[in-house]
Amino acid sequence: MTFILIKTIHLFAAFIYGGFLIVDNLFLVHIEKSFDEKEYKKIRESFMKYVRKVVPPSLLIAVLTGLYLITQVFGSISEEGMSSFQMMLSMKAFLGIWLGIRGFAQVYLGIQPLVFKSHVLPFAFVITILFLSQFMYV
Numbered sequence: 001m002t003f004i005l006i007k008t009i010h011l012f013a014a015f016i017y018g019g020f021l022i023v024d025n026l027f028l029v030h031i032e033k034s035f036d037e038k039e040y041k042k043i044r045e046s047f048m049k050y051v052r053k054v055v056p057p058s059l060l061i062a063v064l065t066g067l068y069l070i071t072q073v074f075g076s077i078s079e080e081g082m083s084s085f086q087m088m089l090s091m092k093a094f095l096g097i098w099l100g101i102r103g104f105a106q107v108y109l110g111i112q113p114l115v116f117k118s119h120v121l122p123f124a125f126v127i128t129i130l131f132l133s134q135f136m137y138v
């Protein structure tokens with residue numbers, strides 16, 4: 001029961017975090033082309049002030065619940081080495097933890113990323129994580 005509950009919270013948090021990145025990179029980005037810089041900044045801030053309250057905590061919840069889930073499903077590594085499930089899950093965990101550290105440093109410590117400052121990198125990672133989260137069972 002605990003596993004399913006934590007996994008549901010994991011999926012919910014991943015949907016909020018990933019959902020914002022998908023909407024931001026595929027749709028909201030076009031607002032910039034239709035308004036001048038000053039107007040665009042005002043429009044973006046009108047929703048980002050709410051995004052900042054919800055999306056960073058969702059990312060941290062996705063990572064923390066993921067850390068619990070991985071302890072329940074990873075299993076032991078056989079003498080032949082890691083299975084394809086374990087390898088893909090490890091890659092998924094690595095990308096997720098990277099996003100978690102990057103997001104925490106940026107939002108809560110005010111440390112800006114050195115490279116890839118936009119939402120394109122997290123977007124690319126989330127798409128990769130979504131594919132890994134399905135293909136790891138193949």
Ligand code: HEM
Pocket residue numbers: 007010011014015018059062063064065066067069070071073089092093094095096097099100126129130133134
């Ligand atoms: C931050 C971005 C993350 C996103 C968007 C994400 C997304 C997902 C999705 C969509 C699934 C569902 C797969 C399914 O059952 O169909 C899943 C499962 C899982 N995630 Fe994540 N995840 C993230 C981070 C993490 C991290 C950091 C870890 C580990 C440290 C992790 C560990 C797991 C595990 C172990 C499962 C599989 C649970 C099972 O076998 O039923 N996730 N994740």
